[in-house]
Amino acid sequence: MAADALGAILLTGVTLYAVLGGADFGGGLWDLLAGTTRRGRAPRTLIDESITPVWEANHVWLIFDLVIFWTAFPHAFAAVMTALALPLWLAVGGIVLRGAGFAFRQELTRLPWQRATGVTFAFSSLLTPFFMGTVVGAVATGAVPANASHASLAAWTSPTALLGGFAFVTACGYLAAVYLTKEAHSRGDRRMQAYFTRRAQAAAIVAGALSLAGLATLHGSDPALYARLTGRALPLVVVAGVCGVVVLALLTVGRIRGVRIVAALGVAAVIWGWGVAQYPVLLPGTTVTLSNAGAPHDTLVALVVVFIAALVLVVPSFTLLFTLQSRHLLSAGQNGTAPATASVAQTRPRPHEEQTSGMRAAVLGLVAVVALTPRRRRHTAPHDRTDTHRRSR
Amino acid sequence: MIHSGQVTLLAAAQVGDVVPARAQMAATLGFHIILACLGIALPSIVLLAEFVGLRRGNEVAMRLARRWSQAMGVTVAVGAVTGTVLSFEMGLLWPGLLRQYGAVLGLPFGLEGIFFFLEAIFTGIYLWSWDRLRPWAHWWSGVPIAVSGIFGAMSVVAVNAWMNQPGGFTQRGGQITSVDPWQVFFNHAAPYEMPHMILAAYMVAGFIVAGIYAAGILRGRRDRYHYTGFALGFVPAAVLTPLQMFVGDTAARSIAHDQPVKFAAMEYVPQTSRQVPEWLAGVYVNGHIYGGLKIPYMDSLLVGFGPGTRVTGWDSVPPADRPPVVWLIHLCFDVMVGLGSLLLLAGLWAAWTWWRRRRWPRPLLFWLLGAVSGLAAIVAMECGWVVTEEGRQPWVVYGLQTTAQAATTNGGVLASLSLVIVMYAVLGTATIAVLRMLARRWRRSDAVASAVPYGPPAVPQDLTTDEAGL
Numbered sequence: 135m136a137a138d139a140l141g142a143i144l145l146t147g148v149t150l151y152a153v154l155g156g157a158d159f160g161g162g163l164w165d166l167l168a169g170t171t172r173r174g175r176a177p178r179t180l181i182d183e184s185i186t187p188v189w190e191a192n193h194v195w196l197i198f199d200l201v202i203f204w205t206a207f208p209h210a211f212a213a214v215m216t217a218l219a220l221p222l223w224l225a226v227g228g229i230v231l232r233g234a235g236f237a238f239r240q241e242l243t244r245l246p247w248q249r250a251t252g253v254t255f256a257f258s259s260l261l262t263p264f265f266m267g268t269v270v271g272a273v274a275t276g277a278v279p280a281n282a283s284h285a286s287l288a289a290w291t292s293p294t295a296l297l298g299g300f301a302f303v304t305a306c307g308y309l310a311a312v313y314l315t316k317e318a319h320s321r322g323d324r325r326m327q328a329y330f331t332r333r334a335q336a337a338a339i340v341a342g343a344l345s346l347a348g349l350a351t352l353h354g355s356d357p358a359l360y361a362r363l364t365g366r367a368l369p370l371v372v373v374a375g376v377c378g379v380v381v382l383a384l385l386t387v388g389r390i391r392g393v394r395i396v397a398a399l400g401v402a403a404v405i406w407g408w409g410v411a412q413y414p415v416l417l418p419g420t421t422v423t424l425s426n427a428g429a430p431h432d433t434l435v436a437l438v439v440v441f442i443a444a445l446v447l448v449v450p451s452f453t454l455l456f457t458l459q460s461r462h463l464l465s466a467g468q469n470g471t472a473p474a475t476a477s478v479a480q481t482r483p484r485p486h487e488e489q490t491s492g493m494r495a496a497v498l499g500l501v502a503v504v505a506l507t508p509r510r511r512r513h514t515a516p517h518d519r520t521d522t523h524r525r526s527r
Numbered sequence: 528m529i530h531s532g533q534v535t536l537l538a539a540a541q542v543g544d545v546v547p548a549r550a551q552m553a554a555t556l557g558f559h560i561i562l563a564c565l566g567i568a569l570p571s572i573v574l575l576a577e578f579v580g581l582r583r584g585n586e587v588a589m590r591l592a593r594r595w596s597q598a599m600g601v602t603v604a605v606g607a608v609t610g611t612v613l614s615f616e617m618g619l620l621w622p623g624l625l626r627q628y629g630a631v632l633g634l635p636f637g638l639e640g641i642f643f644f645l646e647a648i649f650t651g652i653y654l655w656s657w658d659r660l661r662p663w664a665h666w667w668s669g670v671p672i673a674v675s676g677i678f679g680a681m682s683v684v685a686v687n688a689w690m691n692q693p694g695g696f697t698q699r700g701g702q703i704t705s706v707d708p709w710q711v712f713f714n715h716a717a718p719y720e721m722p723h724m725i726l727a728a729y730m731v732a733g734f735i736v737a738g739i740y741a742a743g744i745l746r747g748r749r750d751r752y753h754y755t756g757f758a759l760g761f762v763p764a765a766v767l768t769p770l771q772m773f774v775g776d777t778a779a780r781s782i783a784h785d786q787p788v789k790f791a792a793m794e795y796v797p798q799t800s801r802q803v804p805e806w807l808a809g810v811y812v813n814g815h816i817y818g819g820l821k822i823p824y825m826d827s828l829l830v831g832f833g834p835g836t837r838v839t840g841w842d843s844v845p846p847a848d849r850p851p852v853v854w855l856i857h858l859c860f861d862v863m864v865g866l867g868s869l870l871l872l873a874g875l876w877a878a879w880t881w882w883r884r885r886r887w888p889r890p891l892l893f894w895l896l897g898a899v900s901g902l903a904a905i906v907a908m909e910c911g912w913v914v915t916e917e918g919r920q921p922w923v924v925y926g927l928q929t930t931a932q933a934a935t936t937n938g939g940v941l942a943s944l945s946l947v948i949v950m951y952a953v954l955g956t957a958t959i960a961v962l963r964m965l966a967r968r969w970r971r972s973d974a975v976a977s978a979v980p981y982g983p984p985a986v987p988q989d990l991t992t993d994e995a996g997l
Contacts, residue, residue, distance in 0.1 A: 187651040190607050194647050198640040200614050204625045205633025212626035215618030219937040226615045227950065230608045234954055237604030238961050241597070243968075285937040429630035432706040440637040447641055451648040451671075464655035 136434035137425040140206040145409045151195035153398040158189040160310025162259020187464040207427035217282035221265040228261030264299040271298025276419025301344040308337035312397040319390040362411040370407035545934040548620045551944040562606030567676040568732035624933035635685040642679035688716035719778035726771040731904045733764025738901030765874030787839035789918035792856040798840040811854045850920045859910035866907040
């Protein structure tokens with residue numbers, strides 16, 4: 135029972151990492167494909183400003199998932215980390231280069247350096263989801279033995295696993311494009327809205343095709359998993375498909391409201407479909423299940439408590455972060471230049487220009503932030519603040 | 528404590544990857560720990576500057592807070608990714624440790640996850656909401672970063688402390704059967720390891736800040752801006768230094784009791800005896816100590832406040848259970864204590880001058896000390912980690928599991944080690960380069976701002992277009 139709960143918690147963590155952190159990686163995909171300096175300026179600015187304040191917080195879901203995995207299911211974790219060491223290392227490399235490249239690009243002002251760090255960020259944003267995808271593909275196809283003692287190349291280079299890698303990259307790009315469409319919409323930037331709508335539609339179609347191809351290869355390579363996916367996990371598979379179609383339709387008619395939720399729901403349904411298909415086995419092809427993967431009952435109970443504590447503390451904080459972000463109260467551009475002009479006189483409060491009740495409701499209970507009240511809003515259109523100082527492309 | 532012959536036998540059987548794995552862990556942890564210190568303590572220093580700026584209307588402090596928060600944006604990002612590497616390395620390098628004890632030592636890590644969340648979320652808010660929130664609201668949005676930094680540090684250090692003093696679980700037939708999370712978190716070594724590391728983090732961050740501005744002052748930039756920057760870093764760090772000496776002293780005495788072999792290596796105590804001398808520096812080779820300064824009875828005095836105190840030597844355990852490189856542990860311990868004392872003296876000097884004359888000391892030596900204080904604090908902290916990690920060897924979980932048993936057998940550690948060294952060399956260089964570039968940009972903007980006292984107000988874009996090479 136406790137083991138099942140932990141399985142659900144782990145899957146929840148994976149889902150949140152995918153729909154939040156995954157989109158940040160997807161942003162890198164579109165940054166990479168945005169073209170020349172001049173042409174790519176508007177999308178890159180939008181991507182940069184959307185990711186900047188949130189990516190580190192989104193990234194923590196990965197850490198949380200790793201810790202839950204090794205604490206609740208230590209035997210399975212050790213097996214995965216040993217057998218799939220190579221793709222995991224490559225994924226970690228992607229994480230390091232992505233984060234560092236992104237952070238450095240923000241502070242650099244010379245074009246060649248911006249380009250170098252920007253390409254590092256964008257290219258490494260593909261590495262991590264791709265190799266994570268192969269890892270999940272390898273686990274799902276039962277390529278990880280329970281007592282793995284050495285790294286295996288074959289485990290993650292099977293067609294299904296590689297397909298998993300491509301599917302992950304596409305899914306990240308899909309989520310990012312949908313979120314960016316919404317972001318452009320909320321800024322009133324029609325051009326960028328259309329730009330990312332096209333990309334979201336393309337990504338949706340590719341993701342759908344890859345999923346079907348994945349199912350087809352599973353039919354041949356892993357009939358058991360295929361049977362469960364089209365058996366007890368079928369409702370979730372159907373939900374995923376429906377969500378994809380609904381997103382496509384909404385984007386086509388230009389109805390942006392709610393589209394992010396539906397897209398995220400679709401990706402979540404795929405992840406939970408995988409979980410349900412595999413349940414209660416943790417490492418397919420072995421006898422390792424949720425309940426015999428190594429942790430005693432006390433640990434599982436403690437982890438459930440930790441998870442509840444995390445929800446209580448983290449959910450309101452995230453709500454606050456995303457609320458501020460969606461109201462454009464967090465912005466990358468301002469930090470850099472200000473010191474020359476920053477003065478106490480300038481930071482004195484001005485009359486509020488905004489209703490704050492909604493935000494206050496979001497932060498209720500957080501002592502440190504109840505006092506937060508936005509001072510002013512900057513509704514400059516993106517092209518107005520393609521700041522001279524930061525993005526002199 | 529279990530000291531079974533079987534354990535050593537197993538260790539010898541799979542010793543293959545343990546050396547590169549330890550090297551890799553040391554390199555990545557040694558790199559990350561500097562950023563972790565900044566992550567734990569820099570927010571407090573930035574908040575202090577902002578507080579002074581808001582409360583006293585101190586424009587210079589305000590400008591410093593803003594600039595430091597920008598630098599913090601860089602160090603937090605690099606710290607977040609290098610911290611992730613460590614999370615993966617727990618499994619990629621030490622699957623044996625997690626297979627056996629993951630269910631125990633994972634619990635403090637789980638708590639740490641919560642604090643890491645709060646840190647990352649409020650960092651996102653604090654760094655990017657200057658000018659967007661009311662000044663005090665902005666200040667408060669930084670407070671959760673500082674608080675969760677401390678609790679996060681406690682959680683991570685709890686794991687290391689647990690590895691030194693494992694407890695809070697029962698083990699039957701090689702399987703963990705029950706766990707007491709409270710005892711795991713507040714294990715026997717936690718009361719001294721936690722404050723020691725948190726204080727170290729504050730010292731490192733404070734002295735780094737102080738060192739940067741002291742170097743500027745040495746170069747002739749004797750303005751209010753540099754003195755304020757120096758003070759905001761130096762004062763908190765110097766105030767905490769005596770406390771750190773006390774905590775460190777308590778820690779050493781506890782280690783003499785909890786991990787006598789580690790203590791014996793720290794202090795060169797080959798045989799269990801009374802009236803043990805204290806060795807300052809010196810290299811231990813084959814039973815001889817070369818180049819050390821011997822203070823009779825001192826070690827016994829330090830351990831038990833009397834020359835007759837019995838100190839356990841490393842002869843109390845078989846050679847296989849002793850740390851392999853004793854002189855390294857001893858020298859690192861001495862360097863840590865020595866540098867800590869130097870920093871203490873710098874603080875006392877400043878306090879004395881302030882008390883007598885209400886100003887900073889003028890001698891060049893003080894500012895030279897100030898300029899190297901950041902580096903000294905980093906070296907001291909790194910040496911401390913070498914002592915605690917090297918001193919625990921051959922164990923990864925003291926007395927229960929050897930490092931060799933924990934190491935991966937995936938066969939690719941040499942490759943990942945090479946990759947990591949190259950990547951971290953680039954990452955470290957780039958981080959320093961970006962921070963220096965920020966400093967140059969700030970200086971240039973100050974130069975322009977002060978160059979035209981009667982002219983039209985300086986336009987910030989002018990500098991930045993220049994910076995952009997247009």
